[in-house]
Amino acid sequence: MSAAAKHRLRKTRQAARAGADRANAPPGPKYLPGDPGFRGTRTQEIDAMIRVDQAGEYGAQRIYEGQLRILGEGRHGAVLRHMQEQEQAHLDAFNKVMTERRVRPTALHPIWHAAGYLLGAGTALMGEKAAMACTVAVEETIDEHYRSQHDALPEEEAELKAMIERFRQEELEHRDIGLEHGAEGAPAYPVLYGAIKRASKLAIWLSERI
Numbered sequence: 001m002s003a004a005a006k007h008r009l010r011k012t013r014q015a016a017r018a019g020a021d022r023a024n025a026p027p028g029p030k031y032l033p034g035d036p037g038f039r040g041t042r043t044q045e046i047d048a049m050i051r052v053d054q055a056g057e058y059g060a061q062r063i064y065e066g067q068l069r070i071l072g073e074g075r076h077g078a079v080l081r082h083m084q085e086q087e088q089a090h091l092d093a094f095n096k097v098m099t100e101r102r103v104r105p106t107a108l109h110p111i112w113h114a115a116g117y118l119l120g121a122g123t124a125l126m127g128e129k130a131a132m133a134c135t136v137a138v139e140e141t142i143d144e145h146y147r148s149q150h151d152a153l154p155e156e157e158a159e160l161k162a163m164i165e166r167f168r169q170e171e172l173e174h175r176d177i178g179l180e181h182g183a184e185g186a187p188a189y190p191v192l193y194g195a196i197k198r199a200s201k202l203a204i205w206l207s208e209r210i
């Protein structure tokens with residue numbers, strides 16, 4: 001047999017094997033999570049909501065921890081502690097839901113641990129008003145985020161919906177505290193506000209996916 005004929009024969013056998021493999025392959029999902037075009041099931045979508053919320057509340061708690069490290073003894077200490085305690089309660093609630101539903105936490109946890117604290121401490125070092133500007137930007141982002149989740153959740157998730165709505169009201173309270181304590185008087189407020197808001201949105205986007 002000529003080399004060319006052998007080559008053709010080999011190719012024909014390979015093609016036949018590949019066809020058989022395809023035919024014998026178990027039926028699988030068309031897309032896997034992370035593939036472009038993947039639309040998760042309802043449960044996966046709700047799991048992702050819980051994952052991002054737990055990450056967000058963890059990050060928020062770390063922001064206030066960072067701010068308290070710098071401003072804890074100052075005149076805004078009490079109000080910062082009040083907000084941190086509420087974030088801790090939000091976090092505890094999402095931790096509980098996560099355990100009950102066996103939702104895995106975001107793999108970015110160590111990043112939010114550091115980034116949250118640095119954002120809190122960094123803005124606090126810029127001054128009390130900058131710390132409050134950070135609160136306004138973050139809490140406003142969370143308000144929008146919780147609002148859209150609340151609308152997207154089905155009626156069967158009444159308990160989770162109510163919890164999100166309750167937390168959203170408290171996040172709005174935090175935003176108002178920020179505004180009442182001079183957030184808008186922070187140096188370069190529009191720039192600072194815009195940058196933190198964009199960073200918060202990116203953190204949400206990443207925590208939903210990773």
Ligand SMILES: [Fe+2]
Binds near residue numbers: 060086087090167171
């Ligand atoms: Fe919160």
Ligand SMILES: [Fe+2]
Binds near residue numbers: 060087139170171174
């Ligand atoms: Fe908050």
